[in-house]
Amino acid sequence: MDIKKSQQDLDSVSNDTKSNSRRDFFRKTAALSVTALAGTSLMASEEKGESVILEPQEWGTKWGDPVTKNLYGMPSKYEHNVTRRYTKLLASGNYRASIAVTPIQESMGIITPNGLFFSRSHGGIAHIDPNEHRLMITGLVEKPLVLTMKQLKRYPSVTRTHFIECPANGGQEWRGPQYNSVQFAKGFMSCAEWTGVYIKDILADLGVKPEARWMLAEGGDSSKMGRTIPMEKVLDDAMIVWGQNGEALRPEQGYPIRLLVPGWEGNLCVKWLRRLDFASEPWYCKEETSKYTVLKPTGKAIEHFYANEVNSTVTSPSPEIDWSDLEDGDIVEIEGLAWSGMGTITGVDISFDGGNTYKEAKLKGLVLPKCWTRWSYMHTYKKGEELLLTSRAMDDAGYIQPTIDQETSVVGVEAVYHRNAVETWKVEKDGKVTHVEVRSQLERKPNGELYVGGKA
Numbered sequence: 001m002d003i004k005k006s007q008q009d010l011d012s013v014s015n016d017t018k019s020n021s022r023r024d025f026f027r028k029t030a031a032l033s034v035t036a037l038a039g040t041s042l043m044a045s046e047e048k049g050e051s052v053i054l055e056p057q058e059w060g061t062k063w064g065d066p067v068t069k070n071l072y073g074m075p076s077k078y079e080h081n082v083t084r085r086y087t088k089l090l091a092s093g094n095y096r097a098s099i100a101v102t103p104i105q106e107s108m109g110i111i112t113p114n115g116l117f118f119s120r121s122h123g124g125i126a127h128i129d130p131n132e133h134r135l136m137i138t139g140l141v142e143k144p145l146v147l148t149m150k151q152l153k154r155y156p157s158v159t160r161t162h163f164i165e166c167p168a169n170g171g172q173e174w175r176g177p178q179y180n181s182v183q184f185a186k187g188f189m190s191c192a193e194w195t196g197v198y199i200k201d202i203l204a205d206l207g208v209k210p211e212a213r214w215m216l217a218e219g220g221d222s223s224k225m226g227r228t229i230p231m232e233k234v235l236d237d238a239m240i241v242w243g244q245n246g247e248a249l250r251p252e253q254g255y256p257i258r259l260l261v262p263g264w265e266g267n268l269c270v271k272w273l274r275r276l277d278f279a280s281e282p283w284y285c286k287e288e289t290s291k292y293t294v295l296k297p298t299g300k301a302i303e304h305f306y307a308n309e310v311n312s313t314v315t316s317p318s319p320e321i322d323w324s325d326l327e328d329g330d331i332v333e334i335e336g337l338a339w340s341g342m343g344t345i346t347g348v349d350i351s352f353d354g355g356n357t358y359k360e361a362k363l364k365g366l367v368l369p370k371c372w373t374r375w376s377y378m379h380t381y382k383k384g385e386e387l388l389l390t391s392r393a394m395d396d397a398g399y400i401q402p403t404i405d406q407e408t409s410v411v412g413v414e415a416v417y418h419r420n421a422v423e424t425w426k427v428e429k430d431g432k433v434t435h436v437e438v439r440s441q442l443e444r445k446p447n448g449e450l451y452v453g454g455k456a
Helices: 019-040 043-047 182-186 199-204 405-412
Strands: 099-100 119-121 135-139 145-148 158-165 189-198 216-221 226-230 239-244 258-260 273-279 312-314 331-339 343-350 362-366 375-378 388-396 423-427 433-438 440-444 450-455
Touching: 043 433, 158 239, 182 312, 182 423, 189 199, 199 239, 312 388, 331 343, 331 388, 343 362, 343 375
Parallel strands: 135 273
Antiparallel strands: 099 119, 135 145, 158 189, 189 239, 216 226, 216 273, 239 258, 312 331, 331 375, 343 388, 362 375, 388 423, 423 433, 440 450
């Protein structure tokens, strides 16, 4: 079992302020329930520092702000630590080719607010006047054309809920845990409700030639991001979107339009979209040759490696939301997220011993294809007990989240992308939480090939 490195390289917002709303709810509810059953006065809670419930507070004795103060609503000032975060380790020399990651430990439900949706750019965030922006559609189509934003929005719109995940989510951990933080370990993803048009509906109007097998999507920012997508996906559920969670895209999400390729790696979801070109062969752009491939132990790379595989993580407890304030016997909810670019999550198991044994968790709320699925498990906390919390997810395509050694025995440890092995958090005796890895014994065949042997 390898323990994570220290956080000395993290140069972003401090985690000193812990989120404890869920823990407080169960702790205080349990305390008040005991008080009620015993017939004890509520004054007992005052002795525990709860006098605030018995005395008028300043905010309840004076006028609040007028409804005209913020015509675009803002979060409470007390949620100041719930932000995207960044680090130099994930920047390519500057913060224009970099990423800011989502605080998934603070997420509620399956929708990420627009202001917290993870942001990845390769040449900085472009600010585009929609009145001057155009979408050009060329190549092997019967009627090439250039569309204004108004013309594009005349096509029939659809609204769908999907996650977008950077294929490098968790990619810094192939050799071992790097961050004692669920936000940095798994926050390269978010989920939203998207509004736009299916590309297949535009092509039904333009006509696509039978020899068209690939589509190039090109961005209008300074990096001119280009990615190639097979026509099977284009004609399935690929979209051009202009709306996110009921409003226009934010600039960091590609305003005024971006590509959405549900379930597939986020780099394909080209932002600031300006051109779609159709051809019989892939383009082999920089981002799909030197980048966004998977290097195998043989030295050969896997190309056209698109769908984000079935995955899950525990979000609470985590290093950001630990159990250090729980008392023996407290009932606490273990929560997490599961997702699959292959289809719909069908189940999640939770392990307390690092994957030796599993129990079935409960799926919560909406369960949609290629979308975050929230899950939970109610647990009775035992003070001083060490736990190794590991989740594994399953989808309706028949895939089960692999162990670390199952994955690395096939792919090796030199990859960056598509790491979907199980994640483990160690709950220490004092309730603090540490990012760890639980490994099997890897053994070698006579020819040198690795395979998974017995548990360590």
